[in-house]
Amino acid sequence: MSGFNPTDLSFDSKGAMTRLRHWVECESPSYDAGAVNRMATIAARELALLGAQVERIGGTQGFGDCVRARFEGPGGPDGGILLIGHLDTVHPLGTLKELPFREKDGLCYGPGILDMKGGIVIALEAIAALRRNGVAPNLPITFLLNSDEEVGSPSSREVVEAEAMRHRYVLIPEPARRSGGVVVARHAISRFKLVARGKPSHAGLRLNEGRSAIQEMAHQIIAIDRLNEPDCTFSTGVVRGGTWVNCVARECEAELLSMSTSEAAMARGKKALQELRPIAPGTEVEIVPGAVRPFWHTGAGDTALHQIASRIAAQLGFDLPGEVSGGGSDGNFTGALGIATLDGLGPRGDMPHTLEEHIVVDSLAERGRLLAGLFANLGA
Numbered sequence: 001m002s003g004f005n006p007t008d009l010s011f012d013s014k015g016a017m018t019r020l021r022h023w024v025e026c027e028s029p030s031y032d033a034g035a036v037n038r039m040a041t042i043a044a045r046e047l048a049l050l051g052a053q054v055e056r057i058g059g060t061q062g063f064g065d066c067v068r069a070r071f072e073g074p075g076g077p078d079g080g081i082l083l084i085g086h087l088d089t090v091h092p093l094g095t096l097k098e099l100p101f102r103e104k105d106g107l108c109y110g111p112g113i114l115d116m117k118g119g120i121v122i123a124l125e126a127i128a129a130l131r132r133n134g135v136a137p138n139l140p141i142t143f144l145l146n147s148d149e150e151v152g153s154p155s156s157r158e159v160v161e162a163e164a165m166r167h168r169y170v171l172i173p174e175p176a177r178r179s180g181g182v183v184v185a186r187h188a189i190s191r192f193k194l195v196a197r198g199k200p201s202h203a204g205l206r207l208n209e210g211r212s213a214i215q216e217m218a219h220q221i222i223a224i225d226r227l228n229e230p231d232c233t234f235s236t237g238v239v240r241g242g243t244w245v246n247c248v249a250r251e252c253e254a255e256l257l258s259m260s261t262s263e264a265a266m267a268r269g270k271k272a273l274q275e276l277r278p279i280a281p282g283t284e285v286e287i288v289p290g291a292v293r294p295f296w297h298t299g300a301g302d303t304a305l306h307q308i309a310s311r312i313a314a315q316l317g318f319d320l321p322g323e324v325s326g327g328g329s330d331g332n333f334t335g336a337l338g339i340a341t342l343d344g345l346g347p348r349g350d351m352p353h354t355l356e357e358h359i360v361v362d363s364l365a366e367r368g369r370l371l372a373g374l375f376a377n378l379g380a
Helices: 013-024 033-049 113-132 157-164 213-225 263-274 300-316 331-336 363-377
Strands: 053-057 066-071 081-086 102-104 107-109 141-146 169-171 182-186 188-197 232-241 251-260 284-293 322-325 340-342 358-360
Touching: 013 033, 013 113, 013 363, 033 053, 033 066, 033 113, 033 141, 081 113, 081 157, 081 331, 113 141, 113 358, 113 363, 141 157, 157 331, 169 331, 182 300, 182 331, 182 340, 188 213, 188 263, 213 232, 213 251, 232 263, 251 263, 263 284, 300 340, 300 363, 331 340, 358 363
Parallel strands: 081 141, 081 169, 169 340, 182 322
Antiparallel strands: 053 066, 066 141, 102 107, 107 358, 188 251, 188 284, 232 251
16 A cells, blocks of 8 residues: 555545535435436536546436546556446435434434435545545546436446446445445345236226236235245335226236345245246236346455455554445446455445434544545555
């Protein structure tokens, strides 16, 4: 590593909180392209003000734009540093009414504050702090902020993978683990759609002549829940069915998420889903595979990158254990490609994807200095 010591870095925690509030209060659910694009506009402007060359990559499949920003550096044949984040959140518009941005007892709450607007903000503040302190990184740095990570990155995966292949290191400021650690590998995440089909009839006049797709879906959800094993889990997260209350539902759809810890468990789980059969006479069920986040197994490059980060963390006075994690992120893609990847570099906090989502305020400076140390020391 270089002689740069991140403990000497002045970090603007107050400025970070001001920036973070601006980001959190721009709600950006994945399926609202206009809302995500408003967030992209804020991100692009702030990156440009920090001196980056910024471009928008138009969204596809109905999703919002990606933002790519490059900070020039010495470079080299093996590329530079790629920081990947996502602008979208799982929280629908209006969540701020139930989960307003607020500080209390050293915590700060808000939709998407932990997953992952807080992480992107500390990355921006790390760049700002290096510039303010006159520290020049050894490698060029690129930020890639995508628009649909929370739904599996269906429109941005190709962009993420292509950009990652041009870089030597990938840093991802997804939330820190509960231990305060980072992520050095991830389990696979698979998405599926389950379709149940029945026979319509008038619910008030000829109920028994119909076959309810909703009722069949209820049976299937229970059957899927029984498939859960420690190494392969299933969750039914979305159910849509029926059109009118006085009609027996002809069709019902559900969206499923599966986590697998090994290739064998993944194959077993997929086979079990494909073997599902209708419970009620006169109904049909179909499983449609969706987006997959591949296994990311820890490689030599990941280990070396984690060791560098651990030494920087030790300078800052805290431990940085590496963990294998579920949950899924764009790190699944870059890690699977064999590019040195370190995930979970964002702030400490808890309760992501809930109405209690929060960060630990003090961790903004802690993790911001860690990222600044990585930006300044990698490639030395």
